[in-house]
Amino acid sequence: MRSEKFQNEVDLKYQLYNSIFLTLPLDGIHGTGILIPILKNECSKGLKEGKSPIEILNLFFEKQTSFRTEKEQLDFMFRVIHYIERQVVLLDAVEDAEFDKLNDIDGAGSLKALKSKIKRKDKWDEVKSDLEKFAVRIVLTAHPTQFYPSTVLAIINDLIKAIQKNDLIQIKLLLTQLGKTPFFKKERPTPYDEAKSLSWYLENIFYRSASELYSELLSSKELKDTKVGPMISFGFWPGGDRDGNPFVTSETTLKVAERLRTILFTNYYKDLRLLRRRLSFKGVYELIVDLEERVLDKVNNDSEQGISIEEINDGLSKIEHILVNEHDGFFLDLLRKFQNKVKLFGSHFASIDIRQDSRIIKKAFDVLCESPVLAGKNFEKASIDDLLAVKESISSFVTTDEVSRDTIRVFSAMKEIQEQNGEPACNRFIISNCQTAVDVARVFAMSKLCAWNEDLPIDIVPLFETIEDLAKADETMKELFENEIYYGHLNKRGKKQTIMLGFSDGTKDGGYFSANWSIYKAKENITRLAREKGIVVVFFDGRGGPPARGGGNTHKFYSSLGNNIENQEIQVTIQGQTISSKFGTKASAKYYQELLITAGLGNRLFEDQSKQFNPEDKEIMELLSQYSMEEYHRFKSSDKFVPYLEKMSALKYYGKAKIGSRPSKRKASAQLNFEDLRAIPFVGAWSQMKQNVPGFFGVGTSIKRLKDEGRMEGCKKLYQNSLFFRTLVENSMQSISKSFFSLTQYMQKDEEFGDFWNWIHDEYLLSVDMLLEVSGQKELMELSLELKDSIQLREEIVLPLICIQQFALMKIREMELNGNIDQNKYIILQNLVIRSLYGNINASRNSA
Structure with missing residues (x-):
């Protein structure tokens, strides 16, 4: 049963617009939409009865269709995937269109709520001091965890506007365009292609949302004449991230930097043209025209000797002076909004990080x-x-x-x-x-x-990244901080040291609880050391999309950190479905940037002792981490672990899908090696099977061990006392809610992997029971009903798709076990698996 808000604002509208989609005369999928509800019903009923995907699809073709040849059936499956991909896009657009209704824009976590609390607590002086130093840095990465090309992103944005206006004619036109627009390319994208795709967000979303938020903050009368730094900045990994990607070169990096500068100055030029239409006053108009022409020359000629950012700022300052002193400050607010953009984005737009x-x-x-x-x-x-x-x-x-x-x-x-x-x-x-x-x-x-x-x-x-490296991170940094030359270097860099911590590889290495707790402790230890040495440490969190990779309710993690962890800046990677789901529209981008800003500022302004672990809570957290890591390591060390992923999941197809420029393994060896396996395909393979192991494995066992030791009440108190632990629990619940073991229950009968599947399934069931008991909830995610509803609807949409994927994987395994491979059919089945990757991951945007 869906919550009333979600049903009224999303579910009903999605069903309405989907019914329009059903009637479209689209090449290749005409008539497919009529059969999809029937197929979905057959999949749901068949899995409940314990049938395998092969049995379900064979029965469907026999009872419900006239497709009798294998070619007809395989062609139909490709059409189903094609159709469902677009259903997911439609749901994305509906959710984004209703964003303001689904989220409490002015509620907890908003700037409005923070300002109200500041006023009640009389903290404006502290705010003024903090705003000189505090900053949020959002870093876009090229990691392939979401697959919408720029053409589809543009359709989504237009579709959102049409849905908000309830313009049925425009919606029908856009759905037709969507049906005819390809979602994937036959050629693998280059690193520069990825940079072009992601720069779309900078140009069309962040340029406006960040500057509006910044201007809104500065508009507070209490902050008048306060010196505020560029509080929001952006990092950019495409073209700079070389780690495991031999295709990124120095030429690529230079080309990406040039592109970022060009699209930024193009945006500046557009804004100056708009300003010229308003600032038509004596002494001002000529200055605006001069700036506009010189910026345009920078765009067209890219002259190194062209206008500099300092010259732009000087020109704007002269215009501001004239407006204030000679024209009563008329349209001064428009000028200052543009000045804020120049302050935030400089001449670079986003900083390219080099990684190796x-x-x-x-x-x-x-x-x-x-x-x-x-x-x-x-x-x-x-x-x-x-x-x-x-x-x-x-x-x-x-x-x-x-x-x-x-x-x-x-x-x-x-x-x-x-x-x-x-x-x-x-x-x-x-x-x-x-x-x-x-x-x-x-x-x-x-x-x-x-x-x-x-x-x-x-x-x-x-x-x-690894549990071992996190444990000794403070010792590593101590050696550097105590070196005279390195300390001198930091002194010249403002006594600031940035340290990055990797959630994805930490989870892959030590399991969910252990990775998160190891990072928490590393931050505490490094903070203590840095403060002793007079250095400000800035933590840069490498978070992925799903909760298992550090995603989920990211802002809650920052809200949960006490003052034992340095929080002068928040720096975080965003990637794949995180970008499209949280930052895909101006409204959502502004909202989630607000959440990060208020989480960081709130921690600095309002010291909350409840965020500090008391000795008992810390002991419980330590044991949970230890017990879960022991179970996860036992699981990971099984001789079935890597073969299971290789033979039963879609893991190896990540490398064959042309979804990103980076290889799926660090080394190009024929044999699959766990150490060389990247976190994205690792987590993604479990997600494709609907066995979200990285988000829960070891969680149930660790809580059960403490319960058997008579310490369940301690676990419950930890949940009540610690927002950090509650966030871990909620995110693990989210991973479990996206698991669906009925899909793969046929593996129970597999001679090689039956026991291994049961091991995973038992831990899943145990984790559900233990998380419910420790949280006091009657069902998973009962505190996040709209999110739960979104997950449920998305899982319903992709059910036929994931059944088709498992069908193909089963057929491939049959061929391999029999040693009788029909190459033509083998390739078609592999393509079926690869094509199904796209829609399944795109549907998981709410794991971001």
Whole structure:
């Protein structure tokens, strides 16, 4: 039963517009829509009766259709996928159109609510101080967890507007366009293609939503004349993230930086044209026209000697002065809104982060060590003192390895981007798989060797991911903080150190509870150390879309952190369905940016002792982490673990689907190796099977062990006392709600994997029971009914699609076990699996 609000605002409207979709005479899917409700019913009924997807689809074709040949049946399945993909888009558009009605825009977490609390608590002076330093940084990544091309995104945005107006004629036209627009390309996208796709959000969403939010904050009369920094900024990984992606080159990075600058100045030009229409006053009009022409020249000619951001600001300041002193401040609000955009986006729009794996960096550094400049210096066992003291400059080197060549050249590319777009355009080097202080010192040395002789205008950001690396992260940073040269570098960078923490690989390594608790403890330990050393640490969270990868109710995590964890800035990655679901429209983007800002500011302004773990709560949390990790490691160590993913899931098809430029494995080995497996296909494979293992495995066992020890009341108190733990529980419930073991219950009978499937299923059932008991809820997600309704409706829509995927996987496995492979049919079945990936993941947007 759906909640009344969701049923009225989303469900009924979706059914109405879907009925229009059913009638469209679209090539390839005409008539398919009529059969989909019948197929859905057969899937639902068949799975309840314990039938396998093969049995269900065979029965469907026999009873409900005239499709008798195998070709007719397979063609129909492709049409079903094609149709359901578009049903998911329609639901996305309906939910986005009704966003304001489904969400309490002015409620808890809004700027309005925060301002009211500030006024009640008389905290305006503290706010003024904080706003000089506090910032939220949203970093867009190119990770392929959502597959809408820019053409489809544009249709969604137009569809949202038509639905809000209830314009049935326009809706019908857009649904027809949607039916004819392809969702995927035959060629794999290049890193630059990904950058173009994601820059759409910067150009069409963030440019407006961020500046409106910033202007709204500054409009408060209590903040008049307050110095406020650029509180919202954006990072950009496409074209800069090299970790595991050999296709990203320095040429790509430079090209992406140029694109970001061009689309930004194009937006500036459009705004100046609008300003010119209003600021037609004496002494002002001429200045606006001059700015407009010079910005247009920058767009068209891309001259390095063109107008700078400083010159734009000077021109705007002159106009502001004249408006105030000679024209009664007329249209001053319009001018200041544009000034705010220039303040937020500068000349770069978003900062390109460079990221590379520490092992690749070491290999490239070894190439440099072979140059005559460093001859005789033994860096094989160099200490951080030796590396940080490097003063040489290397202009040439010899290597046939293209990845090493690029790793060396990227420093000069960073320097070139800074010269053209300003330092913020590209001033961070993130070290994936960072294990020791030497990894950081090595990048410091390479920066000196390859680009800068004097002070380094970059921040070196270690990324700690595994449970082991998180546990010793504070010791690693202590070694760096106590080094005179590195401390001097931080001193020149404002005594600020950014540290990235990876939720995705942490979960993959140690399980859900353990990863989140390990990151929490690492943050506490590093904060304590940094404060002792007089350094401000900034935590950059690498969060994915689903709860298992650090997603879910992200702002609640930040709200739950006490002052034992540094919170001067919030920095977080967003990717895939997170971008489209939370930041796909101006309204939702503004809302979710507000939530992050108020979560961070609220923590700083209102110290809440209840956010600190008392000794008993901390002990319970520690045991939950330990017990869940033990069970997860036992599970992960099974000799069935990797083969199960390889043979029974869609894992290997992530690499075959042309959905992203980055390979699905870190190494191009034929054998599947767990360590080389990326978090996205790992989590995605479980999601495709509707067995969301990374979001719950070990959770039930850990709580049950504590219950058996007589400590269930302690677990319940932890849930009541800690927003952090409640958020973990809610997000795990979300993962479980998207699990559906009836789909794969046929695996119980599999000779090789039957016991393994039962192990997963037992942990799932146990986790449901334990989470309900510890939370006191009668059913999963009863505190988030609209979200639960959305998940339920989406799972209903994709039910035929996931049955088709399992049908194809079963047929492929039959062929492989029998050793009798019909190559033509084998390829068709593989394509069926690959095509079904898209719609299934797009439907999971509410896991973001």
